[in-house]
Amino acid sequence: xxxxxxxxxxxxxxxxxxxxxxxxxxxxxxxxxxxxxxxxxxxxxxxxxxxxxxxxxxxxxxxxxxxxxxxxxxxxxxxxxxxxxxxxxxxxxxxxxxxxxxxxxxxxxxxxxxxxxxxxxxxxxxxxxxxxxxxxxxxxxxxxxxxxxxxxxxxxxxxxxxxxxxxxxxxxxxxxxxxxxxxxxxxxxxxxxxxxxxxxxxxxxxxxxxxxxxxxxxxxx
Amino acid sequence: xxxxxxxxxxxxxxxxxxxxxxxxxxxxxxxxxxxxxxxxxxxxxxxxxxxxxxxxxxxxxxxxxxxxxxxxxxxxxxxxxxxxxxxxxxxxxxxxxxxxxxxxxxxxxxxxxxxxxxxxxxxxxxxxxxxxxxxxxxxxxxxxxxxxxxxxxxxxxxxxxxxxxxxxxxxxxxxxxxxxxxxxxxxxxxxxxxxxxxxxxxxxxxxxxxxxxxxxxxxxx
DNA sequence: CCTCGACGATCAAGAGTCGCATGGGACCCA
DNA sequence: TGGGTCCCATGCGACTCTTGATCGTCGAGG
Numbered sequence: 001x002x003x004x005x006x007x008x009x010x011x012x013x014x015x016x017x018x019x020x021x022x023x024x025x026x027x028x029x030x031x032x033x034x035x036x037x038x039x040x041x042x043x044x045x046x047x048x049x050x051x052x053x054x055x056x057x058x059x060x061x062x063x064x065x066x067x068x069x070x071x072x073x074x075x076x077x078x079x080x081x082x083x084x085x086x087x088x089x090x091x092x093x094x095x096x097x098x099x100x101x102x103x104x105x106x107x108x109x110x111x112x113x114x115x116x117x118x119x120x121x122x123x124x125x126x127x128x129x130x131x132x133x134x135x136x137x138x139x140x141x142x143x144x145x146x147x148x149x150x151x152x153x154x155x156x157x158x159x160x161x162x163x164x165x166x167x168x169x170x171x172x173x174x175x176x177x178x179x180x181x182x183x184x185x186x187x188x189x190x191x192x193x194x195x196x197x198x199x200x201x202x203x204x205x206x207x208x209x210x211x212x213x214x215x216x217x218x219x220x221x
Numbered sequence: 222x223x224x225x226x227x228x229x230x231x232x233x234x235x236x237x238x239x240x241x242x243x244x245x246x247x248x249x250x251x252x253x254x255x256x257x258x259x260x261x262x263x264x265x266x267x268x269x270x271x272x273x274x275x276x277x278x279x280x281x282x283x284x285x286x287x288x289x290x291x292x293x294x295x296x297x298x299x300x301x302x303x304x305x306x307x308x309x310x311x312x313x314x315x316x317x318x319x320x321x322x323x324x325x326x327x328x329x330x331x332x333x334x335x336x337x338x339x340x341x342x343x344x345x346x347x348x349x350x351x352x353x354x355x356x357x358x359x360x361x362x363x364x365x366x367x368x369x370x371x372x373x374x375x376x377x378x379x380x381x382x383x384x385x386x387x388x389x390x391x392x393x394x395x396x397x398x399x400x401x402x403x404x405x406x407x408x409x410x411x412x413x414x415x416x417x418x419x420x421x422x423x424x425x426x427x428x429x430x431x432x433x434x435x436x437x438x439x440x441x442x
Numbered sequence: 443c444c445t446c447g448a449c450g451a452t453c454a455a456g457a458g459t460c461g462c463a464t465g466g467g468a469c470c471c472a
Numbered sequence: 473t474g475g476g477t478c479c480c481a482t483g484c485g486a487c488t489c490t491t492g493a494t495c496g497t498c499g500a501g502g
Contacts, residue, residue: 042318042328042335152477168359173244177334190479192461211460211487212374213361373488410450411490417451432449432498 001116001157002026002044002178006036006062007051007078016049019105020112024140024153026181033057037065040073044177047115050095051078060093067094074115078103113138128163130219133206135163142202149201154179158194162207162217171214191215222337223247223265223402227257227283228272228299237270240326241333247402254278258286261294264398268336270329271316272299284316295336299324349384351440354427356384363423370422375400379415383428383438392435 003020007013008031017027028043030036034056040048048066052059063075077098096118097111117138128135134143140156142149151159157179162170172188180190195207195215208216224241228234229252238248249264251257255277261269269287273280284296298319318332347358355364361377363370372380378400383391393412397405416428416436429437 042331044335044338154478169361182331186479187481189461189481193463193479196462209461210361210374213377216360375489408491410492413450414452414490417453420451430450 001046001160002028002181003047003049003112004036004040004043004045005029005049006031006033006040006054006059007049008032008054009051016105016108019109022153023109024157025112026157026179028182031055033059033062037062039182040066040071041069043182045073047112048073048075049078049112050075053080063095064093074118076111076115128166130163130166130217133163133202135159137163144202151198151201155194155197155201158191159198159202162215166217167219169210169214169216174214222267223399224249224268224270224333225257225261225264225266226250226270227252227254227261227275227280228270229253229275230272237326237329240330244330246333249402252276254280254283258283261287261292262290266294268333269294269296270299270333271296297332297336349387351384351387351438354384354423356380365423372419372422376415376418376422379412380419380423383436387438388440390431390435390437395435 001024003025005013005016005020005027007016007029010031013029013031017029020027028039028045030039033054036048036050036054037057040062050059050063054062057065059077063077066073066075074096075094077095078101079098080101096115099108099111128137132145136142137160140153142151142156142159158175161175161178172191175191176184176188195209199207206218208218210216222245224246226234226237226241226248228237228250231252234250234252238250241248249260249266251260254275257269257271257275258278261283271280271284275283278286280298284298287294287296295317298316300319300321317336320329320332347360349356349358353366357363358381363372363377363380379396382396382399393409396412397409401407401411420428427439429439431437
């Protein structure tokens with residue numbers, strides 16, 4: 001799961017990024033509206049956190065522009081409660097939720113999770129089952145049969161991405177894009193390392209290598 | 222995925238081509254607008270990268286000409302930020318996105334991927350069935366009746382191309398262009414080798430040889 | 443009907459690429 | 473300082489791709 005934070009207060013942006021990274025999300029931060037718009041439309045995010053007061057384009061306009069272009073990723077707006085901007089207006093322009101500053105970090109994480117869950121809840125629960133593998137994306141827990149597996153944050157993210165596209169071949173480049181953030185420029189070998197770890201902690205034949213194409217999470221046919 | 226780069230600065234063109242090839246794209250380069258127009262209309266590309274300042278026809282005119290002819294492949298424009306040309310104008314002539322020079326290589330790749338992704342999102346169901354042959358392009362799996370066949374990456378690509386044009390005669394040159402890239406200068410015999418492998422792994426009469434013309438995937442049983 | 447030439451099929455081997463395992467180092471947090 | 477996570481580098485092993493040689497087949501024209 002990859003998030004974009006558009007926030008010009010650098011201290012706040014940094015602390016949010018840090019916390020959300022620790023939760024296991026890949027997080028990118030940009031500091032003005034124009035760049036936020038560019039980035040959101042060119043990189044694959046699962047959620048955008050958007051401040052309203054921004055240099056360049058303000059949050060409302062970024063949000064409206066994204067929605068006008070058919071962008072359907074959830075947007076969480078951050079508003080300062082000083083009267084100049086109104087929360088309701090945020091929802092009018094197409095935001096999915098808003099938070100009024102100051103807010104506690106715990107609340108933010110809860111809202112983020114709720115939005116991500118709601119999105120997938122178009123008929124599906126946040127728990128995915130494939131054969132004897134069970135993945136709870138909300139709680140970030142994994143079971144194989146009765147046994148719970150202890151995964152690190154990155155391991156879980158890689159598995160999550162494979163589970164969301166179970167049965168399909170997912171290329172290493174694709175996994176890199178979704179699980180790592182914009183700043184990452186390293187070797188795709190890193191994906192192999194994590195797949196290897198998942199096979200060791202779960203079951204070797206769960207993730208199938210498709211040589212020259214990527215990996216595929218086997219579904220029970 | 223096949224890309225066309227229309228760019229007269231040879232150093233830049235070469236370095237882009239090199240990088241994008243490393244990303245797994247088949248890349249062709251031409252150096253002037255007239256040739257770009259010709260190539261784009263005569264070869265099947267998935268995306269065109271188009272510089273604005275070009276000898277012959279400039280990028281705007283190439284882009285406008287393509288769009289006027291109903292050409293709907295995504296176009297990414299490259300603009301030099303020296304005031305003479307304006308980014309907005311590029312979008313007006315029908316480009317899908319633009320990048321201002323100088324840009325980082327990483328950003329270019331991100332934009333290319335975004336454009337290809339946006340396009341693919343509109344795509345159709347990835348499972349093709351012809352008689353007892355079933356090809357799932359997303360999962361990269363192939364069945365013949367109940368039996369699944371194990372194909373290598375190249376074998377699958379060749380089959381995929383034949384399936385997309387099932388019933389038609391596809392020339393060896395055409396297969397070479399799509400599965401290998403335009404600049405491939407090897408022996409066309411390589412196609413025969415792969416067709417041979419497909420017949421062995423699937424069924425001999427599935428791919429019919431049309432002497433002097435190419436191959437045809439049989440649709441009727 | 444036979445012969446010849448062109449085209450296509452098949453095979454085997456070397457070169458090249460891809461994926462895996464492993465260990466070490468950087469970094470972070472307690 | 474110590475444990476854990478994350479990332480990188482290396483070398484090995486296995487598979488894939490490609491090439492070139494050889495054999496088979498088709499069809500036209502004598």
